[in-house]
Amino acid sequence: MSLLTIGHRGVMGVAPENTLRSFVQAEKAGLDLVELDLHLSEDGALVVMHDADVDRTTDGSGPIAGKTLAELRTLDAGDGERVPVFEEVLDAVSAPLQAEIKDVGAARALAAVLNARDLTGRVQVLSFHDEALAEIRDLVPGVRTALVADERQADVIERALAVGATALVLNIRRLTLDTVERAHAAGLWVGGWVVNTQAELRLARALGLDGVTTDRPEIRLTGERSED
Numbered sequence: 001m002s003l004l005t006i007g008h009r010g011v012m013g014v015a016p017e018n019t020l021r022s023f024v025q026a027e028k029a030g031l032d033l034v035e036l037d038l039h040l041s042e043d044g045a046l047v048v049m050h051d052a053d054v055d056r057t058t059d060g061s062g063p064i065a066g067k068t069l070a071e072l073r074t075l076d077a078g079d080g081e082r083v084p085v086f087e088e089v090l091d092a093v094s095a096p097l098q099a100e101i102k103d104v105g106a107a108r109a110l111a112a113v114l115n116a117r118d119l120t121g122r123v124q125v126l127s128f129h130d131e132a133l134a135e136i137r138d139l140v141p142g143v144r145t146a147l148v149a150d151e152r153q154a155d156v157i158e159r160a161l162a163v164g165a166t167a168l169v170l171n172i173r174r175l176t177l178d179t180v181e182r183a184h185a186a187g188l189w190v191g192g193w194v195v196n197t198q199a200e201l202r203l204a205r206a207l208g209l210d211g212v213t214t215d216r217p218e219i220r221l222t223g224e225r226s227e228d
Contacts (some may be wrong), residue, residue, distance in 0.1 A: 003204060004211035005220040006098060007031040008194055009050060013215030016078025017057060018048045020092045027093040029217030035098040035126070036089060038106045045069040046086035046109050049077075050102065058083065065103070086113060098169075100126040100148065107132045111139035120144065126169055133163040146191070150174065157183050169193060169213065172204060180207050195219060 010022025011029060018036055026034045037050040047064055054060045054067070058075040072083045084092075086099065090113075101107050107127075114123060120142045127133050133145045146167035147160040153175065156168055160183075168183055172192035183190045192204050193213035201219060204212045212219070 003201075003209065004032040004191070006033045006035050006191065006211055006213040007217065008035055008213045008215045009037065010034060011215065011217045013196065014217065016081050018050060018084070019077050019081035020084050020088060021079070021081050023089055023093050023095075026217065027095045029220070031095070031214075031217060031220060032211070033096045033098055033124075034089075034093060035100065035213060036086070037100045037102050038086060038110060039064045039103040040106045040109060041069045041072055042066055043068045044109060045072075046106060046113065047072060048084045048086055048089060052102065054083075086110070090117065090119070097123045098126050098146070099123050101129065101132040101136070102127075104129050104132045104135075107135045108139065111136050111143075114140045114143060124167070130159055130163050133165055137164045146189070153179060157186050157188065160188060161186060167191065172200060172207070172209075172212075175207060177207055180209065184208070 007026030009017035011026045015022035015025050023034050036048050039047045039049055041047050041064060053063050054075060058077050060075040075083055077083050124144045124146060125136050126146045126148050128148045136143055145165045146169050147156060147165045148169045149156045150171045153170060160168055167189035169191045175192055180190050189210045191211035192209045195201055195204050195212035195214050196216050
């Protein structure tokens with residue numbers, strides 16, 4: 001079975017996460033898709049960062065929503081990298097993208113970019129937030145969406161279908177074979193995160209997953225990574 005390999009925040013195991021360097025390295029490594037996270041800045045820019053605050057991944061502090069893009073640009077996002085916006089990632093790599101809406105308010109801004117650039121074939125939209133997926137589906141004809149879930153997995157199939165999602169992206173450590181089989185029976189694609197070792201890769205295959213999100217670019221070379 002061929003598994004799609006998805007670069008987590010680029011390739012955060014070897015480059016600063018959610019930076020242009022990380023996305024470029026993910027593409028060069030041959031990963032099938034590149035995943036990133038989106039928040040809105042104070043002035044409405046689609047900022048690529050995982051956390052709501054800049055504290056963990058930059059040399060700054062405070063919430064993204066309380067900073068303008070110009071202020072965010074002054075921060076070091078790791079090894080001298082700057083905080084990118086979504087449009088810069090689109091231009092920096094040609095790989096298909098998974099864009100995860102972290103801030104529900106970012107759905108409308110993302111929809112505008114997807115429509116303006118005709119990106120429904122290249123960008124799949126992910127979110128933990130059902131309402132964000134429902135909103136972007138209304139705003140972007142033909143958009144492909146996926147519901148993300150960690151601990152709350154009992155009703156993920158019903159939730160995904162209710163908002164028109166065609167895929168699930170679930171924490172592999174809490175994922176059961178029953179969920180995968182029921183999701184597939186409902187016509188849903190199923191991916192697991194985060195898969196960084198051969199043991200986790202074997203689990204993904206045993207579960208019958210369609211794709212894996214990884215921090216390690218070499219995980220796609222399935223026979224060449226020892227367990228760690």
